[in-house]
Amino acid sequence: MxxxxxxxxxxxxxxxxxxxxxxxxxxxxxxxxxxxxxxxxxxxxxxxxxxxxxxxxxxxxxxxxxxxxxxxxxxxxxDGEPIWFRPWLDAERVAKQLRCFEPNLIPGLLQTPAYARAILRGADDTRTEEEVESLVAARMARQAILTQEHPPQFVAVVEETALRRFANGYEKVMAEQLLHLLNMAERPHIHVHVLPSNVGLHAGLSGPFVLSRSEEGGWVGHLENQLGGSVVDRTEDVEALLGKWESVRNVALPDGQSLDLIKEIVRPWM
Structure with a gap:
């Protein structure tokens, strides 16, 4: 045994x-x-x-x-992260720049514990409370890179639909999450851009992705799907993701307009 x-x-x-x-x-x-x-x-x-x-x-x-x-x-x-996610953690920890596109959820580095808990429970209803709390703790621990002495520049593009998930009894959780998003965006190294719903077809429709640039200047990417995720480091694949990043960033709202829209969305729920 x-x-x-x-x-x-x-x-x-x-x-x-x-x-x-x-x-x-x-x-x-x-x-x-x-x-x-x-x-x-x-x-x-x-x-x-x-x-x-x-x-x-x-x-x-x-x-x-x-x-x-x-x-x-x-x-x-x-320990608290899935095995498939651990290779990406190494790239995330040494990043000088992070670029994140998320069409469905608030990016993990900007999530509140309550929001993360709801997402993790919803993703797999067979998880025990202990497993969920372990995953939540690991996600919160990752966020320390954004509050350390020399944090990376973090730029996120989030689709508007991800900001409007107030149904099913999660109104308080979602409102708290959006207020946290606004607070984090006040930090000079964190930038949140909203991709409005009226944009229609765009380069990010195939799914979320994250890009990390190390101090040496090299980029690596990460793709996540229903069964796990994978690190992308082949030059041509990274270049393709950088191209997609430029496309979604170009159609997203500027900083100020993005934050104004988030405030407008959360105001009725406060």
Missing amino acids: SKKLIPTADLIRTQLRLMRVNAELSQEEYGKLAHFSASMVSAVELGQRPLDAVYLARADKIFKTGNLFVSLLLLAER
């Missing part, structure tokens, strides 16, 4: 506690060294508070473990 694998996050918490105990530090003493309260240290070790890069960076410094715990956090974030 095969042994059940321990989630990376649980492994991190176990090792944090073990190293603290081996160093003969109480939670209060360790908290003073790391500039956290004893209750915070306890909550992290018990799994009552999510792990984050700041907390683990201080642990690495105190225990002289290099970048070990911070690196393990990246693995923990991958």
Whole structure:
């Protein structure tokens, strides 16, 4: 019988506690060294508070473990994502520029927990609550790239129909999501453009895609479908996606008009 694998996050918490105990530090003493309260240290070790890069960076410094715990956090974030999606995460994390076209949903990097939870439940009604929450946590963890010290430029084109899904009892969730979208778009490196419904036929009708440009200047893409997704790195395929991106971006509304339309859509639901 095969042994059940321990989630990376649980492994991190176990090792944090073990190293603290081996160093003969109480939670209060360790908290003073790391500039956290004893209750915070306890909550992290018990799994009552999510792990984050700041907390683990201080642990690495105190225990002289290099970048070990911070690196393990990246693995923990991958645990919650489907295997087919993990190759794209590496490109996303090192991106200097991100371009996203989404005809049906709010892009994952701009989703609220409640919206993500509704989408993930709707996509597969056989998922357990634990599986859904694991996927939601992983998606929220991905969003840290947009709030880090040197975030990538993120430009999203979203079809208007994706902003008007207020039916089936999700009015509050959708309103909260659109307000969050407006708040995120206030950041100088985040740009949201709406592709209005009256555009008709356009280059993005074949489906959503994302493009990532690394610091070295190379682009890679990601395509998602009903059964999973795939990373696109062949030169001719990437060039085709860049061409599609230019086409959908050109028919989308400018920043200001896009945000005005989002405000108009959400206003009756506030």
